[in-house]
Amino acid sequence: MLKPAFAALLLLTGSALGAEPRTVTLAVDQMTCAACPITVHKALSHVAGVAQATVDMETHTATVTFDPAKTTAEALATAVTNAGYPAKVLKNGG
Numbered sequence: 327m328l329k330p331a332f333a334a335l336l337l338l339t340g341s342a343l344g345a346e347p348r349t350v351t352l353a354v355d356q357m358t359c360a361a362c363p364i365t366v367h368k369a370l371s372h373v374a375g376v377a378q379a380t381v382d383m384e385t386h387t388a389t390v391t392f393d394p395a396k397t398t399a400e401a402l403a404t405a406v407t408n409a410g411y412p413a414k415v416l417k418n419g420g
């Protein structure tokens with residue numbers, strides 16, 4: 327009877343220590359030419375904790391994978407907004 331409880335405790339400890347990467351989708355305005363996604367991507371990749379960023383000009387979105395211990399979805403949106411492209415969090419995937 328002790329073993330399952332011990333295993334559950336290990337699982338809890340593991341999830342508390344290791345920051346699971348999160349993926350968020352941002353709606354990005356004002357991307358009007360082919361160079362815009364590059365600028366947006368650059369702004370995102372400069373944020374500490376960002377592991378991966380994909381910018382889609384056709385759907386006006388950016389999908390970002392980041393370490394939630396280092397940054398937040400809102401901070402990512404702010405970084406893009408500060409780069410000249412008004413952005414907001416569209417979908418915060420856990």
Ligand SMILES: [Cu+2]
Binds near residue numbers: 357358359360361362
């Ligand atoms: Cu442009």
